[in-house]
Amino acid sequence: MMRARRALAGAALAAALAAPFALLAQSETPRSLELEDGKRIEYTLRTHPAEAHRVKPATVLAPTSALDAARLLNLHLSTGDIEEAALLSNSPRRRFEVLQDYRRSIGDDEFRRVFAEYFDPKNKLLGEIVIGPHSLLVWTQTATRTIAGQFFVKMDDGRYLVDDIPNSTRASLRQVLQAYRAGKIPQ
Numbered sequence: 001m002m003r004a005r006r007a008l009a010g011a012a013l014a015a016a017l018a019a020p021f022a023l024l025a026q027s028e029t030p031r032s033l034e035l036e037d038g039k040r041i042e043y044t045l046r047t048h049p050a051e052a053h054r055v056k057p058a059t060v061l062a063p064t065s066a067l068d069a070a071r072l073l074n075l076h077l078s079t080g081d082i083e084e085a086a087l088l089s090n091s092p093r094r095r096f097e098v099l100q101d102y103r104r105s106i107g108d109d110e111f112r113r114v115f116a117e118y119f120d121p122k123n124k125l126l127g128e129i130v131i132g133p134h135s136l137l138v139w140t141q142t143a144t145r146t147i148a149g150q151f152f153v154k155m156d157d158g159r160y161l162v163d164d165i166p167n168s169t170r171a172s173l174r175q176v177l178q179a180y181r182a183g184k185i186p187q
Helices: 002-023 066-078 082-086 092-106 108-119 168-181
Strands: 027-034 040-047 124-131 134-141 146-154 160-162
Touching (some): 027 168, 066 082, 066 124, 066 134, 066 160, 082 092, 092 108
Antiparallel strands (some): 040 124, 124 134
16 A cells, blocks of 8 residues: 555656656657749758747746747847847847847837737747758747747757858748748648
């Protein structure tokens, strides 16, 4: 009887410890997109849980995945901290200039609001499109009724940074984003 209780208690503890990891679970599906010119883009679609884009209180964020890099980036931008946000780019000086120009054009309050919207529970992360070390996070933005994309690249040290350097893989990911926007890839 005592062994059965211990076994049951052990199973309950294991389930309780595993629950937070289940929230992080994702699925990966190989996909391809056929372009009008007959070329194909081969990629992997990673799906994440519905609330994956939200920042949890007391969570320490680090750019160890494209999603965590996006959370950290959007957190910095939602507070107006363009310096820290720019450091999350593989071209930080250029990223800083672009963010600074954008903030000047729309004002500080609107700038923070735009990036805070990524955390809105009505928005949805449709998926992460992966080609090699490059990732594209595809979002539905409920307030603006648009599909947005954020490009990331995994660096040799394991960090994910905003992919601000033009390259052929990023161009392919942009074509996948355009297919989402055109309704060629179901949401």
